[in-house]
Amino acid sequence: MLSRLFAILSVLLCLASTVSAHEVWIEELDGKLVVRFAEYGEEYEKSPGHLDSLITPQAWTTGEDGKPAPFEVQKKADHFLLEGATTAKGAMAETGFPVMKRGDAPARKPNFYARWHHAGAGEAKPAMMFDIVPTATPGEVQVFFRGKPMADTKVFVVPPEGKEEEITTDKDGKAKFVIGKSGNYLLYCKHHREDLPGFSGGVAYEALSHNCSLLWKQP
DSSP, X not given: OHHHHHHHHHHHHHHHHHHHHOEEEEXXXXXXXXXXXXXXXXXXXXTTTGGGGXXXXXXXXXXXXXXXXXXXXXXXXXXXXXXXXOTTSOEEEEEEOOOBOOTTSOOEEEEEEEEEEEGGGOOOOOOSSEEEEEOSSTTEEXXXXXXXXXXXXXXXXXOTTSOOEXXXXXXXXXXEOOOOSSEEEEEEEEEEEEOOOEEETTXXXXXXXXXXXXXXXXX
């Protein structure tokens, strides 16, 4: 019994360490859109493996009527496939992990929010709890949390074949990044803590951890 308990605790500690260094994002794969989980630029997490610890994402695009149009999501060897998603339109996904507890730290529930944006798609609107949203100005984004702009928020930018940079939002939650080469630009905000107790799957937590990403595709 004790050995089984120690094994479970070991897995949870390993997963907590993995989460702290990883991101969740949407990217293109052979003309389709997929959700990835990894330390960006490194090997993707797989199934069987850490990918199985991630709750199957809910994913959607904005329909012609302005309402969410959900995708069917299928787990593959190293990603989640968004069935029917097209690269020309925006796509969003939400996922997370079970409640985690590490040492004496309060139990927390990690949540992830991911957005895909093609540069030709123009302005977008906030649609997730924690969201990096492209504005009408090329290279400008606005960060929202619970529908309100977030000022003084760090946004990390990973350009194609470039070094990660850090930008900070202004009083309106807006920030600009430099668009150079064609390719994928990953923007992300991590570990926004919210002291809001609750339950998930019958397990109590004392805080929520919010992480969001935007994959900006520049032709």
